[in-house]
Amino acid sequence: MPPASSAKASHETPGSASGSRSPRAAASPDPLVEIQLGMAGIFADLADLLGNPSSLGSIYGLLFASPNPLSMEEIVERLGISTGTASQGLRRLVELEAVTPIKAEGERVTRYTAKLELRPFVSAFLNQQLLPRLGKSSDRLASLEEALGGLEPSDQEALRFRISRATKWHNRAKTFLPIIRRFLGST
Amino acid sequence: MPPASSAKASHETPGSASGSRSPRAAASPDPLVEIQLGMAGIFADLADLLGNPSSLGSIYGLLFASPNPLSMEEIVERLGISTGTASQGLRRLVELEAVTPIKAEGERVTRYTAKLELRPFVSAFLNQQLLPRLGKSSDRLASLEEALGGLEPSDQEALRFRISRATKWHNRAKTFLPIIRRFLGST
DNA sequence: TATTCATTTCATTTTGAATTGAAATCTCCA
C-alpha cells in the first residue's frame, strides 16, 4: 500500500455512496474528504522534505483540513493507515504541539485538532532536528582540530584553514536559526 | 558494509603500515587519512540531514580535507565505497559545483578538488530541493481552493481560511529563501 | 467486578532508496 494519502474513504455523508466508480480518479464522493486527502498529501510531502515520516504529515494535513476534531479511528479509516502508525504519529504530533488532544466529558474517545500556528512546528523542527546535529558536528570538528599535530607542516597549515572554514559555517548556521524562527513564527 | 566512512585505507605514506592493530579503533595509521575520514563522516551526516545520500557527503568531506586532488580510485579505496557510488556521487557533486574536476595534461585520470565556498552548495540545495517542492505544494493548494465549491457553507468558510493560512506559509517561506542564500553565501 | 471499546506496544514485514559490482563504454597512448 502506498504510504498513506491513498483514498479509501467511504464513511460520512451516507448519501450518494456507491455511485458510478470511474476506474481512476475514483477518489472520494465527499468533497470535504477530497479536500482533506489533498491536504494530507501536501503535508505528507512537506514532512518528508523535513526528514519526518510522511504519515506524520498526512495526519496533520487531514486534521488541518477538518473543521471539527477527529478520533483516531476516523483518521485511520480516512487515510487508510494502520492503528499503529496513527497512534505513534499522533503521539509525536502532540509532543511537537502541532495537534491538540481533546477528551470530551462523557466520551470514551480522544479527538484531535490541528493547531493552525506555524511557530511550534518550526521551532520543534529547529530544536529537535537541526540544532542537535549542528552541535554534534561542531564537537567533531573541534576534535579533528586537535588531531592536526601529527601532520606535515604544509598539510597542517592547509587543513587548519579548512577546518576553521567549516567551523565558521557551523557557527553561522547556528546564529541564523533564531532569525528563521522569529521570521516564520509570527503567525 | 556501513555506508561509507568506514576505514579501509592502506595506501599513501607506506611507512608504518602494518603496525599493532588494536581490535577497535584500528582506524588508520596515517593522521592525514584519519582526519579525512573524520571529515567524511561529518559531511555524510550533514548530507543526509539535507536529504542527500550520505555517500555524497563522504566524498565531499574527503575532498574537503585533501590538500591535493584525488582520483576516483583513491576516493574509492579510502572510503571503501564502490566505483558505481563514487562515479555517481562525483557526477552529482560536479553538477552542484561543489567539486572541480581536473584533467592534468599527460595524465589519464581525472582528479577532483572540493570547492571551499559554501554558497554554491546552499544555492543548489535551495534551488533544486526546496523551491521546486514549495512550488508544487502551492499549486496543489491553489487547486484545492477551487474544490471548495461543493462544501456546506460553514465548512467552506473554515476551510477557506485554513487553506489561505497554509498558502501564506508557503509564500513566506519562498520570500525567505533568497535571504538565507544571501546570508549564508558571503564566504 | 466484568465487559467493551480505545489505545499502545512491538516483533515482523514492507518498501524505497542507496549501494554494489560487473559488463559496456569511453579515452588516450603506443
Next chain:
DNA sequence: TGGAGATTTCAATTCAAAATGAAATGAATA
C-alpha cells in the same frame, strides 16, 4: 588500430526506516 586503464551504466542486492497488525494494556461504563 589495438590495447590498457579509467569511467559509466544499470540490473540486482542490501539496508534502514516506516508501516503493519495483533496481542497486551488501559479506561470507562454498567
